Amino acid sequence: MTCTIEYPETLKHLKIPPLLIQTFLENSIKHSVTLEEPLHLSVTLESRETGLSPYIEIIIRDTGRGFPEKVLTEIRLGNRIIDEKGEHIGIWNVKKRLMILYGQEASLSCYNGFPNGAVVEIRLPYQEEM
Numbered sequence: 001m002t003c004t005i006e007y008p009e010t011l012k013h014l015k016i017p018p019l020l021i022q023t024f025l026e027n028s029i030k031h032s033v034t035l036e037e038p039l040h041l042s043v044t045l046e047s048r049e050t051g052l053s054p055y056i057e058i059i060i061r062d063t064g065r066g067f068p069e070k071v072l073t074e075i076r077l078g079n080r081i082i083d084e085k086g087e088h089i090g091i092w093n094v095k096k097r098l099m100i101l102y103g104q105e106a107s108l109s110c111y112n113g114f115p116n117g118a119v120v121e122i123r124l125p126y127q128e129e130m
Contacts, residue, residue, distance in 0.1 A: 032064020
């Protein structure tokens, strides 16, 4: 397993909510690590701007199997994910925390990359201090 984290020097001291990225890295390891295939995780942070509102984009991707379609549907609906192994609340918790902290200024989207792997995009309003 390998992991890379890339960000511009201007974001070096940016504060983001605790355990925000960790939740998705943990999910990648938990659901994608196998003895047959190597796993690569990448985290990229970038500063962006649309109109008058600067924001931070965090992209977390892995080279694993990706999200099952049922899970993607539940995430998009804002539901907790319950499967044969029980309830999984990590992504749901992150979405709720983002809503509490930032309201409609933050977003989280999950999808499958090409040719494989899970991708999570988090958009946060640019704030110097958390």
